[in-house]
Amino acid sequence: MSIRLGPEQENTGFDKALGEYFQTIPVLETRTILVDGKHEAVQPVSTDDSIVKIVSYVPFGSKYKLTLRGVGPGIADVVWDTSTARRDRSKCLEVAVRPVRYIPTGFSYVTLSGGRQTSRTIGSVDTMILDANRILQPQANVKIIKMSEQICDLSAGGAALSLDGKNNILALARHIGGWRIQNQIARKEFEVFFVPELEAKAGNSDTTQAATYESVKTCFYEDDVSPLDEGAVLAHEMCYAYGRSGHTNKSGQLMYKSSTKTFVPKTLADLLNPI
Ligand SMILES: [Zn+2]
Numbered sequence: 308m309s310i311r312l313g314p315e316q317e318n319t320g321f322d323k324a325l326g327e328y329f330q331t332i333p334v335l336e337t338r339t340i341l342v343d344g345k346h347e348a349v350q351p352v353s354t355d356d357s358i359v360k361i362v363s364y365v366p367f368g369s370k371y372k373l374t375l376r377g378v379g380p381g382i383a384d385v386v387w388d389t390s391t392a393r394r395d396r397s398k399c400l401e402v403a404v405r406p407v408r409y410i411p412t413g414f415s416y417v418t419l420s421g422g423r424q425t426s427r428t429i430g431s432v433d434t435m436i437l438d439a440n441r442i443l444q445p446q447a448n449v450k451i452i453k454m455s456e457q458i459c460d461l462s463a464g465g466a467a468l469s470l471d472g473k474n475n476i477l478a479l480a481r482h483i484g485g486w487r488i489q490n491q492i493a494r495k496e497f498e499v500f501f502v503p504e505l506e507a508k509a510g511n512s513d514t515t516q517a518a519t520y521e522s523v524k525t526c527f528y529e530d531d532v533s534p535l536d537e538g539a540v541l542a543h544e545m546c547y548a549y550g551r552s553g554h555t556n557k558s559g560q561l562m563y564k565s566s567t568k569t570f571v572p573k574t575l576a577d578l579l580n581p582i
Pocket of ligand 1: 543553554564
């Protein structure tokens with residue numbers, strides 16, 4: 308049996324080809340999924356109606372259309388075969404019903420000493436947030452909320468600040484601490500600083516688009532992330548702030564390095580929005 312994205316589900320990430328029979332549904336929302344395969348004629352059942360309810364299961368062309376409703380927070384299975392004592396994962400869809408988790412985020416536009424500054428301007432982040440939430444919301448019910456936007460002028464910082472190499476980035480982070488105090492800018496849960504150019508290692512060619520420090524939930528994000536999807540990069544970086552370390556070798560997933568793919572596997576959804 309295979310279960311594929313339904314027409315209403317573009318980009319929700321539920322796709323057998325990516326290795327999981329798993330679906331997140333926000334509390335009190337419905338999701339429709341296309342199902343096909345040899346077990347399709349069997350009416351599926353929910354193992355816990357107080358978590359997920361089957362609204363309908365109807366033929367749809369050569370497939371079946373399964374509509375589910377998230378009732379309350381928790382994890383339950385939708386099963387096509389209840390007879391097997393040891394449940395066959397290929398006949399079972401795990402459903403996590405999650406309340407929304409908001410990530411209050413501050414966005415700052417950095418000017419370095421020497422007047423070198425990001426080419427981004429206040430307001431330009433809105434499309435990026437929308438694109439990031441288009442990935443995060445359906446798959447983990449996580450939503451980035453813009454709490455503030457401000458210019459972060461470090462041009463009077465004295466010593467030349469560079470964004471080439473980890474030590475320099477950490478030095479910049481210290482300068483930002485001073486800027487915060489001076490301008491009475493409160494920390495938000497997650498912080499994004501737009502900078503003109505960024506390299507994780509000194510002398511690198513343009514390989515780094517962003518760097519995120521989990522301990523301070525702070526992301527440095529460069530202007531030129533082309534040809535990557537900016538929303539996907541923001542969502543990818545946010546995952547580091549919430550405990551993800553390193554990349555995956557699975558190329559369809561959000562945490563694949565330099566990928567525009569957006570699939571959020573169960574382990575990542577659980578990290579971002581634990582039930
Ligand atoms: Zn990465």
